[in-house]
Amino acid sequence: MTIGSIRRFGIAAGVLALLASCGTEEEQQSAAPPPPEVTVAKPLVQQIVDRDEFTGRFNPAASVDVRARVSGYLDKIAFTDGQMVKTGDLLFVIDQRPFQNALHEAEADLASAKARQQLAVTDLERSRALVSSSAVAKATFDQRLQDKQIADAGVLAAEAALDKAKLDLEFTEVRAPLDGRISRRLVDIGNLVSGEPAATVLTTIVALDPIYFDFDMSETEFLAYSRAAAEGRMASQRDGKVEVALRLPDEKEWTLTGTLDFLDNRIDPASGTMRARAIVQNPGLFLTPGQFGRLGLPGSEPYQAILVPDRAVVSDQARKLLMTVDEEGTVQAKVIRPGPLHDGLRVVREGITADDDVIIDGLVRARPGEKVTPQAGTVELAANED
Template identity: 55%
Template sequence: MRVVRVIGLTCAGLLAAGAGFYGWGRMDASTAQTAAPPPPVVTVANPLVRKVTDYDEFTGRFEPTATVEVRPRVSGYLTEINFRDGQIVEAGQALFVIDKRPYQTALAQAEAQLAGATAQLAFAEADAKRSQELVKSSNIAVATHEQRIQQRQAAEAARKTAEAAVARARLDLEFTEVRSPVRGRVSNRRVDIGNLVVGDGASTILTTVLAEERLYFVFDMSEGDLLARQQQAGGSARGAEGLRVQARRDGETAWPREGVLDFLDNRLQAGSGTIRARATFANADGALTPGQFGRIRVPRGEPYDAILVPETAVLSDQIEKVARVVDDQNIVRQRKVKPGPIQPGGLMIVREGLSKTDRVIVNGLMQARVGAPARPQPGAIEPAAAPQS
């Protein structure tokens, strides 16, 4: 009887243990199922579609539209300097004055010689007129009359010579005031008052004036860029002249200056395979200085509808660029894309690989796994605000 009771208790214990192990196993599976992580939350948005224009960028230099070396046209000692180094001077403004006295004396002498030549001509004309009456009455010889006509002609020539000498003396006197031929910014004086300056062939450089109200931007364009401009202009490189272009100085991020492409050289440089080009920009505020380096961008083609996504939404996968999207089943997919240039506001043009209806992941890329589900949250793509200076 005792043996039977022990066996019964042993069986009951085994059954209880089995039931406990079974219940623990079910609880473990249920707990594991409950602890499985949910799909990650990602922010998705349709690409932004905007009209954009593609540009080619070049490096060049701002140059003045006119550079003038101010030189004297007569020799003498400087008596006046009528400008401050570096100031803006007007066209026709007298910058230097050379001692006028020798040239005033020369003018007075030339005018006196002109008066003498005028009197001599008047006498010769009267003498020739009298001889004409006398030769009719045979009171003088014909040869004498012809001699007096020749004397009149010589007096006329002498008077013209004297008139030219007066004009030259007046010019020399006028040239004692050395004037700026253009409006612009003057450099520093090269000669001080009291120094002798030499005119004409071996003339002294007194200063320089740069016209800077409008500036040229001079740059070199490759043969490939020239061909692109020709295609854009219908086959003629000259058709590119007149294109609206934009420029900026080194250190600027925006393109605040608009100008016009107004010149292409007449040949490519054989050594470099480039052609010289030039655009003109307004500089009324004087913000640009001749000689500064800068960048210019020239439009390539007409504006078109471009697909734009944040630059951060495009990843590198070895040598390829990819973007991640969420499909209709909320599964993360990866798309190979062909990126274009970066636009203002941190947006990138995507030329191939995305459509305007795709739900592009713009936030949460690190949590999204390709081929796995995700929980998309709607967002929007907007250009980033420009940093305030």
Template identity: 55%
Template sequence: MTGRLQMRPGRVLGTLTALGLAAFLVACNESGSQGQAAPPPPPVTVASPLVQKITEWDEFTGRYEATASVEVRARVSGYLQSINFTDGAMVKQGDLLFTIDPRPYQAVVDSAQADLTNAQARLDLAKVQLDRAQSLVAQSNVSRSSYDQAVQERRASEAAVAQTTAALQSAQLNLGFTQVKAPMSGRVSNRRVDIGNLVTGDPSSTLLTTIVALDPIYFEFDMSEADYLAYQRAVVAGKLPSTRDNATIIQTRLPDEQDWPHAGTMNFVDNRLDPGSGTIRARAILDNKDLFITPGQFGRLRLPGSNEYDAILVPESAILTDQSNRVVMTVKDDNTVVPKIIRPGPTYPGGLRIIRDGLTAQDKVIINGLVRARPGAKVTPQPGTIAAVPEYDAN
């Protein structure tokens, strides 16, 4: 037929087969594209900062010192006769520690006592003679010069009594010094002289032993000029009591202690800074009733650096460093990661850190999964909690 296109049956079948194959390939391609869709945002654990009432503490290293220390020395010379204590024992005020041979000093006391008795007898005679002369001069039976002589005899006798009395008191003091007694209660050191040795008194007196007071006990430490100035500023602003105030509470611990079991109060702050070291000496006083702490031991002291307040705490592991800034990652309501620059404070027990500025209690902080969080990217937040980890400090 003229003017009309005719197709053979085989050709039509081939064309339909090609179209079907193309449609199949397109369908398969669309199915593969749907299977390779973008994955969901990565999961992270978020939690609001822990808000807790705390008191910040500043720590210092120092040394425990005795509240009183005495060198026990001989005050008279002589041979050491006895030692009446055990080395290192606790003694009470007035306990007999040493005895120096008292016999020479007893002889001096006896001689002074005899001199006083003689002087007292002369005074008694002078009084009688003066009374007699007084009655005779009134009757004009004795001259005025004899009466005056009797008056002078009495005065001389009174002076002799006073002199011999003083000599007796001095001799008795020296006799008492032969018994060396503890001037205060405390722990005595070892004896520095053995029995039979000659000890000397003033001026180059022999050291016999020492005694230190143990309860209460001091803790002395040095505070830097910057720390001292910061405390002064806080005191002026009314944020802290003066460090010179005995009501300021402190806590101490020994090198092998984890907690702060020893409590006391501030006792002294020096009146000037040492220009060489740039520090000022301070001191606290605390009980030592069990006598466990020994003067000379090192320790740590912590002093309140703030009044009690509501602090914002986050885990140390949640804080990142970005050049000179400290940063925490937070998540907005639309699940977008937003970094926030913070001003961290001191560490807190349990692996936490105090945040002074840059964070609120309503923020959602990423505490786990930080490696999957990118600023501005989406995440899948999962709820968590912030709490102190007791085992953290032990490690």
């Protein structure tokens, strides 16, 4: 083989190798995967009110210790432990026989006092007629007048004793002082109970509808509410017009509503908190005193908020970010200032607009500056999600 032939062979081999490498690159390019898919959606824009959350406890609107007002042996119990009672319902009966006897005695004493009064009146009138003719001494007339006054006082005392005897007999029937749920009996039939002043507690009753929700707010929170009210940005917390939302520990949504009706008159110096109370209607009597709950107190006036799913917010050291997709399909990271949660969505104070396409699913496949394939999604409130 000549040198020329060798050269021609080498050139041909090089050309074939070059063509082979070009074909491989084209095949690699045609086989490259498309950009990863992500779900994007416009932020939800809605008028909302910020809520500050507090933990508290439900308490009865009224609670009464039912006590004996007269002493005696318990004769009857007229309720079932734990039942609902109405004002005036009979609960206990204390042995009435001693009090009936006392009533009869008081009635007899009153009749005797009235008889003495009538006699004193007759003697006084007779003396009045005779004293003018000097047939009776003036001293005798004065004595008859005094006897009549003493008889009048005796009648008043007897009437008071009769009223007391009637009242004591009435107190032998212990009745419910309010509507509510009664507790268990604390004294059984046959036991001696004491009246005032060391009255025996027989049971307790709590009012359930409406019911109170007591909670504490910090001094800082109280000061912020007070300033907002003073500047006219919010209604005063003391006006009894602030609507609140509540939920039980096993609930995610705010299922209950109430009204803030009380703020204490001082901040507790030991804890630095202000005691507050909301009143909640409880027609089904589902809420029970002693239950824990969460209360949402309005922390702002209504405003237009930008809302995104909380899962879409990522952290970069001390910053909070949202991944967005521009018109060319490139991922852009935007620093935001997040606000509170609202019905499962995160409020975004600053950093994005309502026109941004926010990545709400597929964040693990999204890298800032890289291409993605956006798929349309929606942002909905938690109450509307399936």
